[in-house]
Amino acid sequence: MSTFTFLRLAGVSAARCSGSSSFLAQRLGASAPLTSAVVQRKNLSLTPAKTGRTYGPQEESEKVDDIHHWVNERYVAAALIPIIPTALIYPHPVLDTLLIGAMVLHTHWRLSGVVQDYIHGPVLFKIGRLLVMALSICTFGSMCYFNYSDIGFARFIRLIYSQL
Numbered sequence: 795m796s797t798f799t800f801l802r803l804a805g806v807s808a809a810r811c812s813g814s815s816s817f818l819a820q821r822l823g824a825s826a827p828l829t830s831a832v833v834q835r836k837n838l839s840l841t842p843a844k845t846g847r848t849y850g851p852q853e854e855s856e857k858v859d860d861i862h863h864w865v866n867e868r869y870v871a872a873a874l875i876p877i878i879p880t881a882l883i884y885p886h887p888v889l890d891t892l893l894i895g896a897m898v899l900h901t902h903w904r905l906s907g908v909v910q911d912y913i914h915g916p917v918l919f920k921i922g923r924l925l926v927m928a929l930s931i932c933t934f935g936s937m938c939y940f941n942y943s944d945i946g947f948a949r950f951i952r953l954i955y956s957q958l
Contacts, residue, residue, distance in 0.1 A: 870900050885948035887941050894937040902930040
């Protein structure tokens with residue numbers, strides 16, 4: 795194979811790779827470009843469906859409130875670390891109430907965060923918040939009833955682990 799034939803074949807493959815179809819059209823005797831029939835170019839325009847910010851704090855005072863709320867969540871989470879073993883080692887109604895209060899508060903804040911992050915729309919958001927509030931109130935009330943009318947939360951946990 796001669797050098798000229800090799801360069802001519804290389805030119806055809808280079809023309810195919812670069813998307814230029816004029817060289818191919820001249821070689822094949824076609825008048826229209828070949829690539830326009832295969833792939834049509836479409837212009838894509840991105841426009842926001844809604845202008846402005848949709849979720850999240852908008853004012854500086856809301857940001858400060860969110861920061862304080864986050865710090866309080868960390869305090870409760872850190873307080874649970876010594877409360878849990880203390881209540882389990884020394885079962886007492888006061889320690890049980892402190893334990894379930896911190897646990898219900900911590901769970902309430904986390905479930906409220908889930909509702910705030912993942913449930914959208916004005917009606918569903920309000921329903922979700924009401925359900926979380928009702929669940930938290932019922933949980934705290936039933937756990938307090940269990941603490942003062944039955945064996946208590948810490949003794950119940952010890953009983954479960956002693957029978958496993």
